[in-house]
Amino acid sequence: MDRFECLACGPVASRDPYSPFCPACGEPLFVAPPCPGRPRGCRGDRALALERWADFLPLERIDARLSLGEGSTPLVRLERLGASLGRARLFAKNEAQNPTGSFKDRGTAVAVQKAVALGARMIGTVSTGNMAASTAAYGARAGLPTFVLLKEGTSTLSLRAAGIHGPRLVAVEGDYGRLFRMSVEVGKRLGIMFMNSIDPYRLEGYKVTAFEIFLQLGGRAPRAVFVPLSSGGHLLGLMRGFADLESAGLASSFPAVVGVQAAGCAPLAAAFGRGLDRCEPPARARTIAHAIANPDPPAGSAVLRTVRDRRGLIVAVADEEMLEAQRELAAAEGLFCQPEAAATLAALKTLAAAGWPEGDGDDVLVLTGSGLKAPAALDSAPMTINVLAVGELEAGLARLV
Numbered sequence: 001m002d003r004f005e006c007l008a009c010g011p012v013a014s015r016d017p018y019s020p021f022c023p024a025c026g027e028p029l030f031v032a033p034p035c036p037g038r039p040r041g042c043r044g045d046r047a048l049a050l051e052r053w054a055d056f057l058p059l060e061r062i063d064a065r066l067s068l069g070e071g072s073t074p075l076v077r078l079e080r081l082g083a084s085l086g087r088a089r090l091f092a093k094n095e096a097q098n099p100t101g102s103f104k105d106r107g108t109a110v111a112v113q114k115a116v117a118l119g120a121r122m123i124g125t126v127s128t129g130n131m132a133a134s135t136a137a138y139g140a141r142a143g144l145p146t147f148v149l150l151k152e153g154t155s156t157l158s159l160r161a162a163g164i165h166g167p168r169l170v171a172v173e174g175d176y177g178r179l180f181r182m183s184v185e186v187g188k189r190l191g192i193m194f195m196n197s198i199d200p201y202r203l204e205g206y207k208v209t210a211f212e213i214f215l216q217l218g219g220r221a222p223r224a225v226f227v228p229l230s231s232g233g234h235l236l237g238l239m240r241g242f243a244d245l246e247s248a249g250l251a252s253s254f255p256a257v258v259g260v261q262a263a264g265c266a267p268l269a270a271a272f273g274r275g276l277d278r279c280e281p282p283a284r285a286r287t288i289a290h291a292i293a294n295p296d297p298p299a300g301s302a303v304l305r306t307v308r309d310r311r312g313l314i315v316a317v318a319d320e321e322m323l324e325a326q327r328e329l330a331a332a333e334g335l336f337c338q339p340e341a342a343a344t345l346a347a348l349k350t351l352a353a354a355g356w357p358e359g360d361g362d363d364v365l366v367l368t369g370s371g372l373k374a375p376a377a378l379d380s381a382p383m384t385i386n387v388l389a390v391g392e393l394e395a396g397l398a399r400l401v
């Protein structure tokens with residue numbers, strides 16, 4: 001039996017497997033860290049990322065048939081961009097290389113392993129895009145009927161990227177925060193195990209990103225890690241991963257984690273900047289960065305508290321800054337990510353200009369999703385297309401050399 005904890009109440013005696021919330025106070029629940037003292041490490045000879053880091057995960061057994069080969073993504077050195085920003089050791093963790101093109105697969109993989117172990121007959125998720133495709137894919141893999149609830153108005157591309165896997169696809173009108181909470185209640189009544197953005201097992205999957213970064217840097221924690229921030233499940237999972245490495249005696253330091261929001265919908269950055277413990281939904285949310293535009297993050301207080309306790313930061317960047325950073329990553333380094341993921345570079349640029357952090361160290365941008373997920377963002381990208389008749393090819397190319 002897994003043990004759970006709530007940041008407000010401490011250890012939690014029993015938990016409803018259909019709900020991610022603490023039964024006493026309604027804050028998010030986390031899987032309690034593994035018992036200290038038991039030796040833990042990476043099993044380097046195993047094929048799957050989940051198997052390699054099984055010592056740190058709450059899975060009694062791992063069914064390889066449920067996996068799509070998530071994780072084990074490259075940590076790519078950004079020499080050109082690093083040099084231009086005075087960061088000698090800048091890296092990108094390229095999560096676009098996950099099976100459905102985003103980091104969500106890491107969380108879905110663990111949540112589905114657990115759902116099957118618990119005997120769930122149906123699974124579901126509430127998403128603005130990436131989590132929908134990911135849950136639909138892993139649901140198909142597991143052969144489980146899968147319910148994907150998307151907000152009315154979600155792009156056709158996102159609907160189809162999930163729909164191709166054959167889930168029950170539902171576009172829901174109304175408030176997204178309310179939909180999140182209602183999905184949990186309705187799911188329990190109908191026997192659908194919802195694995196939404198802050199599901200405790202999803203977060204366990206995100207820990208593995210921290211473990212991989214640690215190993216890829218030669219067995220040390222980076223100085224700073226930049227992550228796009230919406231509901232906060234990803235950031236909390238990463239931070240719990242770095243905390244596990246510390247408590248296992250493997251890492252001797254903890255990185256400064258920087259959560260990056262879109263200025264057009266930045267409830268957490270606003271609350272962080274004002275020193276508040278809770279965030280308020282913005283009066284009006286307006287951004288192209290739909291994947292990081294949750295106006296009412298259900299783990300908001302936990303994110304604010306965890307980031308403050310560990311001396312991290314939460315900042316916001318403008319849409320134009322994200323789009324410029326997206327082009328820079330693509331043109332200078334060959335990495336094509338979503339604007340939401342490029343928000344990390346935009347934040348680094350602003351902080352680097354202000355001299356943060358000082359000195360040398362490893363800085364990591366977590367590029368959470370593929371640029372192919374949001375092709376409409378390219379509509380405004382400046383691009384010159386040269387048209388030539390085939391007979392003028394040589395002369396035409398010579399002019400471009």
Ligand SMILES: Cc1ncc(COP(=O)(O)O)c(C=O)c1O
Nearest residue numbers: 130230231232233234291368369
């Ligand atoms: C590409 C991308 N980056 C970041 C996030 C934010 O993750 P979280 O909601 O866990 O904060 C999302 C969420 O959907 C996403 O799709």
Ligand SMILES: [Zn+2]
Nearest residue numbers: 006009022025
């Ligand atoms: Zn509680």
